[in-house]
Amino acid sequence: MIQAIFSDIDGTLLNSKHQITFDTKNTIQEVVGRNIPFVLVSARMPSSIFPLQQELNIHAPVICYSGALILGFDREILHSICLSKKSIKQIYDIVTDHYPSISFNLYGYDQWIVDNTQNPWVIQEARIINASPIQRVLPSYLEEDHDTHKILCMGPPEDIERLVQQIKKEVTGISVYKSKGTYLEIMDEMVSKSYAIQELEGIFNITYRESMTIGDNYNDMDMILYAGLGIAMGNAPEEVKKIADWVTSSNDEDGLKIGLEKYILSV
Numbered sequence: 001m002i003q004a005i006f007s008d009i010d011g012t013l014l015n016s017k018h019q020i021t022f023d024t025k026n027t028i029q030e031v032v033g034r035n036i037p038f039v040l041v042s043a044r045m046p047s048s049i050f051p052l053q054q055e056l057n058i059h060a061p062v063i064c065y066s067g068a069l070i071l072g073f074d075r076e077i078l079h080s081i082c083l084s085k086k087s088i089k090q091i092y093d094i095v096t097d098h099y100p101s102i103s104f105n106l107y108g109y110d111q112w113i114v115d116n117t118q119n120p121w122v123i124q125e126a127r128i129i130n131a132s133p134i135q136r137v138l139p140s141y142l143e144e145d146h147d148t149h150k151i152l153c154m155g156p157p158e159d160i161e162r163l164v165q166q167i168k169k170e171v172t173g174i175s176v177y178k179s180k181g182t183y184l185e186i187m188d189e190m191v192s193k194s195y196a197i198q199e200l201e202g203i204f205n206i207t208y209r210e211s212m213t214i215g216d217n218y219n220d221m222d223m224i225l226y227a228g229l230g231i232a233m234g235n236a237p238e239e240v241k242k243i244a245d246w247v248t249s250s251n252d253e254d255g256l257k258i259g260l261e262k263y264i265l266s267v
Helices: 009-013 022-032 050-056 085-098 120-129 138-143 157-170 193-204 218-226 238-243 255-265
Strands: 004-008 038-041 062-064 069-071 077-080 103-108 111-114 150-154 174-180 183-188 211-215 229-232
Touching (some): 004 009, 009 255, 022 050, 022 255, 077 193, 085 138, 103 120, 103 138, 150 157, 157 174, 174 218, 193 218, 211 218, 211 255, 218 229, 229 238, 229 255
Parallel strands (some): 211 229
Antiparallel strands (some): 062 069, 069 077, 174 183
């Protein structure tokens, strides 16, 4: 029996209009009504996750930055892993020296730091996640004492792929995931969605066999593989679908709702 559900947000909970459909919301509330925790798991920052949690009227921890930060429902810190200053500086130098088309973004706790709030990639992301970045002179900011949970690099797919390969060769102690073709998420090497789920198993008093995970992209693969039941969305890349226990419909066809009905509500 599934005792806890861990759901990705973008491309999974949200449709392509970045909305939760009426049917999906009602199904989640029915699941939560059975005292099954529904945990949002995302690369997003806290302030762009909590409004969705409030919209769903759910009371559970949230996993932010793909597992680098876990917050309780009252926003207390349950778990935190930050990037080293050395890694951040190395990646920043690579991006600024070789990839002028790529936007470099830093996230720590609930702050989003950029060097230009008018960058088209930054404007697009702000609209998607409904959050406001803070503009700083990054070389100066990097010299200060700040905790950083995630680096986000946004740019053309071909440049993002080249950056992935270069970073993997030149920088150690990090984990690197493409959350989509134009987005590269970088955290400490100890960070993963599955590791964050393990951190919550004790709170929920469950084992991995009693967890269900659902996601749509490369940074969801580890939690899909880890859980007792791992589901891929119909809009996921083929590599993600291949490792899933089951593939549901797309995020524009209420795939999350269908998965919950099949494995939770019909049991």
